[in-house]
Amino acid sequence: xxxxxxxxxxxxxxxxxxxxxxxxxxxxxxxxxxxxxxxxxxxxxxxxxxxxxxxxxxxxxxxxxxxxxxxxxxxxxxxxxxxxxxxxxxxxxxxxxxxxxxxxxxxxxxxxxxxxxxxxxxxxxxxxxxxxxxxxxxxxxxxxxxxxxxxxxxxxxxxxxxxxxxxxxxxxxxxxxxxxxxxxxxxxxxxxxxxxxxxxxxxxxxxxxxx
Amino acid sequence: xxxxxxxxxxxxxxxxxxxxxxxxxxxxxxxxxxxxxxxxxxxxxxxxxxxxxxxxxxxxxxxxxxxxxxxxxxxxxxxxxxxxxxxxxxxxxxxxxxxxxxxxxxxxxxxxxxxxxxxxxxxxxxxxxxxxxxxxxxxxxxxxxxxxxxxxxxxxxxxxxxxxxxxxxxxxxxxxxxxxxxxxxxxxxxxxxxxxxxxxxxxxxxxxxxx
Numbered sequence: 368x369x370x371x372x373x374x375x376x377x378x379x380x381x382x383x384x385x386x387x388x389x390x391x392x393x394x395x396x397x398x399x400x401x402x403x404x405x406x407x408x409x410x411x412x413x414x415x416x417x418x419x420x421x422x423x424x425x426x427x428x429x430x431x432x433x434x435x436x437x438x439x440x441x442x443x444x445x446x447x448x449x450x451x452x453x454x455x456x457x458x459x460x461x462x463x464x465x466x467x468x469x470x471x472x473x474x475x476x477x478x479x480x481x482x483x484x485x486x487x488x489x490x491x492x493x494x495x496x497x498x499x500x501x502x503x504x505x506x507x508x509x510x511x512x513x514x515x516x517x518x519x520x521x522x523x524x525x526x527x528x529x530x531x532x533x534x535x536x537x538x539x540x541x542x543x544x545x546x547x548x549x550x551x552x553x554x555x556x557x558x559x560x561x562x563x564x565x566x567x568x569x570x571x572x573x574x575x576x577x578x
Numbered sequence: 579x580x581x582x583x584x585x586x587x588x589x590x591x592x593x594x595x596x597x598x599x600x601x602x603x604x605x606x607x608x609x610x611x612x613x614x615x616x617x618x619x620x621x622x623x624x625x626x627x628x629x630x631x632x633x634x635x636x637x638x639x640x641x642x643x644x645x646x647x648x649x650x651x652x653x654x655x656x657x658x659x660x661x662x663x664x665x666x667x668x669x670x671x672x673x674x675x676x677x678x679x680x681x682x683x684x685x686x687x688x689x690x691x692x693x694x695x696x697x698x699x700x701x702x703x704x705x706x707x708x709x710x711x712x713x714x715x716x717x718x719x720x721x722x723x724x725x726x727x728x729x730x731x732x733x734x735x736x737x738x739x740x741x742x743x744x745x746x747x748x749x750x751x752x753x754x755x756x757x758x759x760x761x762x763x764x765x766x767x768x769x770x771x772x773x774x775x776x777x778x779x780x781x782x783x784x785x786x787x788x789x
Binding site: 407464523524525526527528529530533534536537538539540541542543544545547548555560563564566567568569570571572573574575 | 734736737739740744749750751752754759771774780782
């Protein structure tokens with residue numbers, strides 16, 4: 368089904384032939400995800416999505432088989448890049464602490480680059496099979512980061528007085544909360560944000576060299 | 579209205595005289611907040627709340643004037659204790675860094691002690707006047723913590739290379755995320771959690787004295 372959807376997307380634009388706005392799959396996903404984040408997935412109907420797109424329901428069905436299909440494609444845009452981080456050389460080579468820092472920094476990049484999509488992922492409740500599948504993949508990513516935390520502790524790079532699981536949860540709490548307040552285009556760039564997160568997480572807020 | 583509600587609560591238990599469960603206001607709030615957190619405030623009806631309480635709608639109306647009144651009383655249980663932290667001696671005396679550490683530690687205590695109530699507060703969208711009033715009080719609390727962050731930076735206790743606003747947001751991100759994963763009664767006590775949060779936030783994850 369996935370490849371047939373992509374074929375549809377490559378064909379392009381909805382009912383543009385009728386003189387109304389033609390949308391490609393990217394635009395349909397962007398607008399759908401904005402609606403899901405604003406009103407909640409359950410509360411958003413295909414009719415409302417079509418209205419927001421200024422098109423007909425059938426034009427939306429040109430791209431996808433239904434609302435759950437939209438959700439699946441949207442969640443893939445957050446999960447795909449997040450999972451890809453773990454296969455980059457920086458996640459595979461070097462000390463466990465270096466690999467952990469790399470993965471967290473890249474996770475912040477993905478979060479900012481795909482902000483509405485990651486927001487959708489982080490707010491899932493697991494009410495449908497698509498949601499549960501996405502939550503399972505997210506948990507698997509978290510577990511792989513937890514392994515890095517354990518390895519960094521074992522190599523003596525991380526403090527030993529706080530439990531690994533607590534460390535991992537506080538780290539993700541800090542990082543995931545970014546979707547609630549970060550707005551791209553402001554004075555805080557993506558790279559500065561990622562480097563601030565790593566600085567605060569690893570070195571803390573306390574001024575170094577101070578009494 | 580508030581004092582009349584409290585009087586009602588003091589009178590006690592609903593339609594207990596009919597041989598069904600008698601609930602005081604505390605129990606009504608506990609069960610209502612659990613339902614709001616599970617299904618969302620908008621999606622929960624007074625009829626559903628009465629069913630969960632195993633009583634009639636009129637028994638629930640014995641305690642409150644309606645669903646928004648329940649929400650208002652519930653949010654007060656999170657906001658009242660949180661605001662009270664700022665008036666404690668530890669928040670008013672000592673260096674700005676000591677006051678900041680104290681306020682954050684106490685905020686974790688309130689979060690754990692009133693977990694479902696703080697969860698409700700943190701998930702508000704601001705759809706009703708009661709919600710907007712609560713969000714305004716929460717923002718005011720955040721602003722007062724932001725002032726402490728600024729003061730601690732000014733006294734040279736906090737790192738200068740990360741913007742105050744970013745520091746404040748990452749701090750709250752870490753602390754607020756606790757509602758998503760912390761379950762009271764486990765091996766991680768409230769006091770240990772609060773001390774872990776302060777340790778990670780101020781000193782970071784990196785092992786001290788390591789290369």
